[in-house]
Amino acid sequence: MSTIKMTNHGGSRKGAGRKPKSGGKTVVKRIPASLVGEVDNLIVQARTETKVPMDAMFPSKNPIELLIPLALEKIPAGFPSPAEPYIAEYIDFNKYLISNPAATFFARSGGQSMLDAGIDKDDILVIDRSVTPKHRDIVMADLGNEFTIKRLHKFPDGRIELHSENSSGDYPNFSPKEGDTWAIVGVLRFIIKDYR
Template identity: 45%
Template sequence: MPHFITPLFNTHLKLPLFGSQVPAGFPSPADDHLESELDLNEYLIDHPSETFFVRAKGDSMLEAGIFDKDLLIVDRSLTAKHNDIVIAAVGGELTVKRLCVQHGKPWLLPANPDYRPIQIKEGSELYVWGVVIHAIHRMNANG
């Protein structure tokens, strides 16, 4: 069972958001224009009372940009549809996978060729806890 992290929605932390975009190619001098303030709760979360955080474990979703120990933001208010990345319970086990519906039958697909798709067979129970709307990860291993 994953360790769930509940966000503090009554806490606002607005940080400066600079109007300049940072080029990922050739560097250019940045201007000091402050566009506004940014509260990550407001930016990342549309439905606060229906949202939870959970940490990813493992490498089955690498090609979807989800890495081991990433913080996933999951919205329970969204109806999961074909191609969404979801947190699902199958056979009592939680997993993060891409939901695929083929010929009316659901599958849970990994985003790593080293893992096999999970077929939800007739009579099996699939419970979708929510749709993953963001994955947050550190850019270095020292953090």
């Protein structure tokens, strides 16, 4: 008569397998080999600099100069005036919108909390991380688990608040407290809208 020896092999075992790194749960993603270096650089940048949204867009490292004619006459928003066919100069939006390419990125507005400031959902926001934020600037802030666009208020007693600007809804302000994890990512420089 033979005996069958029972072993506890195979299947999952408590505590087995790779341990999660300090960053939390990991995932595997496949990317083209040509992008590995760029992704590695983005990871290093994300660990050493202020975070930016994952879907942020960055200016080209080799922008193509594109000169757009700028009319000599200002166009009145009130009463119409005869159009003058004169061109004052040409502008290149790479230079006009971006004063510091290494510190500039673009992000789409994700909501309507700043509607009264002229920022609609899906507007492209030009954010400059090299600009020192001043009282009443519109800033992008990292609140630890989310990004937000708000009006910066600096008070004489040192308090800072981030205010929403939409009178048609209940959009909260943010008042950082002692121990809160948050940072100002950059200052809004321009808004690019689609009016159609």
